[in-house]
Amino acid sequence: MNTTLPPGPAPLALPHFEVRVTPPDLAPWLEGNTGVPGFTTRDSGKDGPHLILMALIHGNELAGAIALDRLLRGGLEPRLGRLTFGFANLAAFARFNAEDPVASRYVDEDLNRVWDRVALDSERRSLELDRARQMRPLIETADVLFDLHSMLWPSDPLILSGATGRGRALAQGIGAPGLVVADNGHGNGRRLIDYEIFANPTSGPIANLVEAGQHWEPETVETTIRAITGMLRQLEMVAPDDPLLPPPVRMPRVFAEVTTVVTARTTGFAFVEPYRGGEIIRRRDTLLAVDGHTDIRTPYDNCLLVMPSLRPSRGHTAVRLARLA
Numbered sequence: 001m002n003t004t005l006p007p008g009p010a011p012l013a014l015p016h017f018e019v020r021v022t023p024p025d026l027a028p029w030l031e032g033n034t035g036v037p038g039f040t041t042r043d044s045g046k047d048g049p050h051l052i053l054m055a056l057i058h059g060n061e062l063a064g065a066i067a068l069d070r071l072l073r074g075g076l077e078p079r080l081g082r083l084t085f086g087f088a089n090l091a092a093f094a095r096f097n098a099e100d101p102v103a104s105r106y107v108d109e110d111l112n113r114v115w116d117r118v119a120l121d122s123e124r125r126s127l128e129l130d131r132a133r134q135m136r137p138l139i140e141t142a143d144v145l146f147d148l149h150s151m152l153w154p155s156d157p158l159i160l161s162g163a164t165g166r167g168r169a170l171a172q173g174i175g176a177p178g179l180v181v182a183d184n185g186h187g188n189g190r191r192l193i194d195y196e197i198f199a200n201p202t203s204g205p206i207a208n209l210v211e212a213g214q215h216w217e218p219e220t221v222e223t224t225i226r227a228i229t230g231m232l233r234q235l236e237m238v239a240p241d242d243p244l245l246p247p248p249v250r251m252p253r254v255f256a257e258v259t260t261v262v263t264a265r266t267t268g269f270a271f272v273e274p275y276r277g278g279e280i281i282r283r284r285d286t287l288l289a290v291d292g293h294t295d296i297r298t299p300y301d302n303c304l305l306v307m308p309s310l311r312p313s314r315g316h317t318a319v320r321l322a323r324l325a
Contacts, residue, residue: 014311017152019098019216021062024069026087036138038087040072048081049143049235053228055085057112057147057192059092060104063212063220064148067228074244078237084142088135091127101216102152112147113189117196140197144170145207146231147192148224150215153310155277157223160209162193164201168255171208174230177223178251179278181306183258186317211307222246256304256322264312266292271318277307280324289318 032039055064068085076083087093089111095104108126120133139145157177161167163184171180185194191209192198198207210227213220229245232238238245269291281288281303288305289296299321306320 014102017101017216019101021066021216021218021221023062023093023096024066026065026069026090026093029069029072029085029087030090034084034138036086036135038090039084039135039138041082041084042077043082044078044080044237046080048078048237050082050084050141051078051231051235051237052084052086052139052142052145053231054145054147054192055087056090056093057088057149058105058110059089059094059107060096060101061148061150061215062096063150063215063217063224065093066221067148067224070225071228071244076238076242076244078232079239081143081235081237083232083237084138086135086138089128089131091131110189112191113186115190115192115195119189139192139195140205142205142207144205144231144235145192145198146228147207147209148228149209149211150213150220150224151211151277151307152215153277153308154214155211155307157213157220157227158211158278158306159227160193160211162198162207162209164199164206166201166206167193167198167208170206170234172253172255173234174208174210174227175234176226176230176249176251177210177212179254179256181256181258181304181320181322183261183306183320183322187261187263188315188317255325256306257325258306258320258322260299260321262289262291262296262318262321264291264314264316264318265294267314268292269312269314269318271308271310274310275305275308275319277305279305281305291318 111128158179159171161171193207193209212223271289281298284301286298304322308319312318
């Protein structure tokens with residue numbers, strides 16, 4: 001995929017992104033069996049955790065949906081506990097168009113920015129907020145939730161663990177991707193993994209999020225499958241040699257903690273280079289971007305760039321800066 005950008009701070013229109021995967025046919029899973037459309041639970045009948053695998057929080061992030069559809073059609077069953085396969089923003093997914101794949105991220109608002117009780121209990125209405133309220137009772141039965149995402153811009157795959165030590169331990173036990181990043185989310189709304197039931201540092205349900213690679217690439221689907229496999233094996237919900245799942249993969253483990261969330265304050269925010277997520281900028285005070293009249297520089301040596309958005313909208317996260325542990 002050609003997403004090469006010229007150097008310098010001048011903002012450009014989005015490049016053309018080629019869609020190299022086929023959207024899955026979710027018709028068999030739309031009704032579900034849980035009372036929540038798009039959610040199917042398979043119950044082992046044995047004691048164990050309730051794991052929810054969540055795809056399509058963003059309607060154009062196909063890799064998670066392809067992975068879950070593959071596992072459902074293959075007949076994956078947990079050997080203990082309950083396994084729920086969830087397809088979240090079905091309305092946005094139904095609008096997906098390969099000619100304009102960015103447009104179907106959501107319908108009214110980002111479904112991954114509404115997960116706080118003030119918003120969920122308010123009188124405000126939107127398609128995504130209503131869907132969050134519909135999913136909420138089922139989500140609150142989870143012991144573990146794994147949110148499956150991909151990225152618009154080129155980046156190394158990673159797992160976001162949230163801010164708790166329990167989240168970090170869960171993420172590091174998955175094994176692949178090997179990069180685990182702890183952060184506190186975004187300034188413009190809470191993600192699902194930040195929902196308060198998952199944020200207790202000592203007890204209760206727990207959640208991670210995988211960013212499996214660039215949208216619409218076959219490799220991102222395979223990375224998603226490997227991450228799901230790592231989660232299932234860590235929870236002992238599948239046999240080590242389950243034929244539906246790939247062999248175990250253990251990658252070199254890297255942990256980093258986000259210290260700075262850079263939010264675009266102007267419409268003129270622009271990086272000075274087309275950075276790739278996962279890059280390590282070796283020297284402190286290196287110029288990364290210009291936001292209006294403000295320079296954005298690295299705050300320390302060996303600064304990890306987490307998912308830079310090369311065309312950030314005003315008020316949205318442009319990049320997260322993380323310190324390696």
